[in-house]
Amino acid sequence: MNQYKDASKLLGPLLKKNGPGLKSLAFGGKKKPPSKAVYATVCHTLRSREVLDRVLGIAGKAREDFEGLRDKELMYVLLYELLLGPYKGIRGGGGGKRAIMKHENELRAALVKLATEGDKATKDVISSGGGLTAGEGASVPTVKPSHWPKYVRVNTLKATLSEAVASAKEKFGEPNVAVHQVVDNVLVLPCTVNNLYEWDMVERGEVVIQDLSSCLTAVALGGGNGSRWWDSGPAKKKGKKGKDKSGVVMLDACAAPGNKTTHLAAIVNEGCEVQNRVVALDRASERIKILQKRVKLLGGDSGVVEPRHQDFLKVDSGDKDLKNLRAILLDPSCSGSGIVNSPDRVDSSDSAERLRSLASFQLLALVHSMSFPQVDYIAYSTCSVNVEEDEAVVAKALAEGNAKLEGGERWRLVAPASLRGWKRRGVAVEGLTAEQAECLCRSDPFDGDLTNGFFVGYFERVKVAGEGKREGTIGGGEVGEVKVFKEGMFKVEGGEEKKRKQKKQKGGEEAKGGGGKGGAEGGEKKNDNKRKAPSQHSMVPTDTSSMPKKKLKKLLYKQRQRELREERLKKKKKGDGGKGV
Numbered sequence: 001m002n003q004y005k006d007a008s009k010l011l012g013p014l015l016k017k018n019g020p021g022l023k024s025l026a027f028g029g030k031k032k033p034p035s036k037a038v039y040a041t042v043c044h045t046l047r048s049r050e051v052l053d054r055v056l057g058i059a060g061k062a063r064e065d066f067e068g069l070r071d072k073e074l075m076y077v078l079l080y081e082l083l084l085g086p087y088k089g090i091r092g093g094g095g096g097k098r099a100i101m102k103h104e105n106e107l108r109a110a111l112v113k114l115a116t117e118g119d120k121a122t123k124d125v126i127s128s129g130g131g132l133t134a135g136e137g138a139s140v141p142t143v144k145p146s147h148w149p150k151y152v153r154v155n156t157l158k159a160t161l162s163e164a165v166a167s168a169k170e171k172f173g174e175p176n177v178a179v180h181q182v183v184d185n186v187l188v189l190p191c192t193v194n195n196l197y198e199w200d201m202v203e204r205g206e207v208v209i210q211d212l213s214s215c216l217t218a219v220a221l222g223g224g225n226g227s228r229w230w231d232s233g234p235a236k237k238k239g240k241k242g243k244d245k246s247g248v249v250m251l252d253a254c255a256a257p258g259n260k261t262t263h264l265a266a267i268v269n270e271g272c273e274v275q276n277r278v279v280a281l282d283r284a285s286e287r288i289k290i291l292q293k294r295v296k297l298l299g300g301d302s303g304v305v306e307p308r309h310q311d312f313l314k315v316d317s318g319d320k321d322l323k324n325l326r327a328i329l330l331d332p333s334c335s336g337s338g339i340v341n342s343p344d345r346v347d348s349s350d351s352a353e354r355l356r357s358l359a360s361f362q363l364l365a366l367v368h369s370m371s372f373p374q375v376d377y378i379a380y381s382t383c384s385v386n387v388e389e390d391e392a393v394v395a396k397a398l399a400e401g402n403a404k405l406e407g408g409e410r411w412r413l414v415a416p417a418s419l420r421g422w423k424r425r426g427v428a429v430e431g432l433t434a435e436q437a438e439c440l441c442r443s444d445p446f447d448g449d450l451t452n453g454f455f456v457g458y459f460e461r462v463k464v465a466g467e468g469k470r471e472g473t474i475g476g477g478e479v480g481e482v483k484v485f486k487e488g489m490f491k492v493e494g495g496e497e498k499k500r501k502q503k504k505q506k507g508g509e510e511a512k513g514g515g516g517k518g519g520a521e522g523g524e525k526k527n528d529n530k531r532k533a534p535s536q537h538s539m540v541p542t543d544t545s546s547m548p549k550k551k552l553k554k555l556l557y558k559q560r561q562r563e564l565r566e567e568r569l570k571k572k573k574k575g576d577g578g579k580g581v
């Protein structure tokens with residue numbers, strides 16, 4: 001990542017004795033001053049250097065390895081990011097990251113040792129939120145939100161995708177109306193399109209102005225399993241033959257103003273014979289009123305959403321209205337540190353104390369969700385980019401929630417089949433392996449994503465292998481697959497792109513037979529042509545004569561890596577029936 005490289009360049013002279021000060025180095029010369037994010041990273045790496053040296057003093061193997069490194073400054077920056085930075089992880093890739101991640105466990109253990117032994121410098125750095133509070137070092141989106149595409153979600157309770165595409169083209173005189181490549185039913189319009197609120201489809205609730213990131217949760221919950229499991233009704237009723245006509249119930253635990261509620265209701269009622277309900281809770285009386293209004297506009301009188309003014313933590317799993325409950329969407333209050341394009345943006349300079357208090361509520365709510373015996377699927381999301389509210393909550397909830405389970409059952413993370421094309425994944429933290437982190441989806445406007453910062457984790461309840469039949473029903477994306485499906489984010493309908501799409505579709509039909517589960521459900525989803533097995537497409541074009549050598553080399557390397565991953569995946573598939581972690 002350029003941010004790390006730039007920070008390490010600035011750090012070099014500062015590590016020398018009697019070198020210049022940071023301010024004069026950054027702002028005193030003729031060179032362009034560093035970005036706010038780079039400046040903050042350097043500041044905090046410097047501040048944490050003593051602690052990082054102590055960590056290396058304990059982590060002997062890592063120290064030995066690092067001694068041979070030429071770029072010591074980069075090592076400090078990356079060490080800081082991994083152990084103390086706002087993400088508690090290293091974003092991007094590269095040789096420096098690989099060198100450090102080899103010793104990740106040893107390094108983290110050394111930091112914990114210092115802290116538990118009462119090392120004052122370590123405790124000070126950790127209690128000040130690791131130096132950088134979320135947002136401080138990463139408060140500037142890489143691309144200005146005003147240059148992002150405009151997103152609208154098609155509300156399939158009231159309109160179809162093709163109706164919305166046709167209407168958008170006509171209303172805005174805009175041929176480039178795209179359908180998002182990964183997130184179903186989201187339209188992508190150029191940033192130059194204005195006055196979306198004046199679009200009659202918005203006024204009628206047929207399309208919803210909703211940020212792309214905010215659509216991830218319902219898609220993860222609705223399609224995470226890769227099958228329309230709700231079509232089989234409330235499966236836990238024993239002794240009943242045939243389909244249960246009463247439909248299933250999902251709970252949106254922290255629902256207002258209701259964007260994700262109505263999105264989920266639309267997903268689980270698309271093409272259904274029975275009505276599936278979403279019970280939408282919120283404990284704030286004012287916000288529940290907004291939710292009711294939204295539901296009226298977006299759901300009409302369909303009754304698919306049932307708003308309730310209630311505290312989720314007080315909801316009992318025995319509630320008679322929830323006997324058909326199968327899934328929970330949990331999008332609790334958070335710091336909002338990922339939101340950069342809203343006037344409601346929460347001040348992201350959260351104190352460590354506020355973050356701790358938010359994270360403890362989030363954990364409580366997630367563990368509570370896991371305690372409903374009738375629930376098999378959970379999606380947990382935040383619009384925060386802080387690891388404390390995201391991966392750390394997930395890791396702790398898995399430990400706490402599973403400790404309470406009996407009867408050979410456990411919760412596990414699954415890479416949502418419906419989001420297998422989503423590129424950015426979670427980061428490994430204490431209690432969460434790299435493999436588990438790959439199941440989690442993130443978005444990050446501070447690192448180039450054209451949407452707000454967001455986090456989503458999808459869980460499924462399983463019987464531990466050998467103890468029951470439900471293990472085999474897990475249909476989520478495999479952990480390896482998420483690494484393979486890394487294509488561009490958007491497809492644009494029109495002109496050359498359209499031709500390309502048609503060509504791709506043709507190839508896709510052939511690819512479907514052996515493709516991933518989400519893409520091979522035959523007619524279940526309208527946009528299934530989007531999900532193809534990438535192995536069918538070589539990354540290297542047939543004619544490479546005009547390609548610069550360096551680029552070709554890079555592509556060949558990437559292609560080889562992809563093939564190796566696929567081979568590993570195939571082997572894994574043969575030897576392992578389980579798909580979650």
Ligand SMILES: C[S@@+](CC[C@H](N)C(=O)[O-])C[C@H]1O[C@@H](n2cnc3c(N)ncnc32)[C@H](O)[C@@H]1O
Nearest residue numbers: 254255257258259260282283284311312331333
């Ligand atoms: C991040 S917002 C939810 C946004 C919503 N999911 C959407 O997409 O429109 C969090 C909501 O959780 C509600 N909330 C916080 N604690 C709660 C609790 N214990 N029970 C129910 N709702 C709660 C807040 O009032 C707030 O409306």
